[in-house]
Amino acid sequence: MTGTEFITTRESADVKIIDVKTDLSSYAASDLRKVLENLLMEKVNKVVVNFSEVSHINSTAVGTLVGIAKRLRQNGGDLKLCNLAATLTRTFNLIGASSVVEIYESEKSAIAAF
Amino acid sequence: MENACIELKLPSDVYYLESVRAFIGKLCETLKFSKKRIADIQLALDEICSNAVFHGSTSISSGIQLQISMDTRALEIVVRDKGGANTHDWLTPENLAEIQAKRSPARESGHGLYLIECLTDVYKLEANAVGGTDVTAIFYRDVNSDIG
16 A cells, blocks of 8 residues: 555644655655645645554654654754654664654654644 | 465566555555555665666666565565666775765655665665666564564
8 A cells, every 4th residue: 555645644733744644665655745835835844754553664764754754954943753663663763863853652742842 | 375476577667666666565454564565675675676767777768677586474575677777886895884874864865775774674675687786674473573
């Protein structure tokens, strides 16, 4: 299951929330990058990615999120992640990316952290 | 189930890797790997196959080949590609060491080989006879091999 139709956006005040409804391997990572780069072009700078329906992520997708987080910070914003399954958190921890991108247990806490 | 071997051939396109991941997940379930270990094996295979597509292929038609062997002791997966434009330039101990040395959590790329090393019990990367790379990953079926 891949394609940008499985990556949807909504809003909570000035925060854009991205719901990912597909596993993030190299193929889906390019769809996620497209969605995030569109938000950058629209000058959105506060973004939360909700992983509640994701069971797999690879290093390409983690790298995409790290890169977008850095660009959002340059614009005065940030990228925060929430609702990660234990296996996903483990992948972020192994890479060390959890020290670069903030991870929250819930969407509410991720939004509140801005 | 004693000794068995399954071979898969697929186009050099990451589009097909979701199916490969699903297949290996089901196979690992039948081999009684833990859920956590299955996730590790799926991720390691995803990384190996992504490398084979991005770095070990010149076009979709290059193709990659998977040889999956299993016995009572271990699951062994060999991913064979035919080589990209610079395969033999990068596949040297010096270059591999440099890739690892440059790896940083803040970088967008360069994490694949490190993850494969973390997630496998044995991992081997060798130049093959057709100008590509053979990556061998072994996962022991001992429950104690779960990586923390």
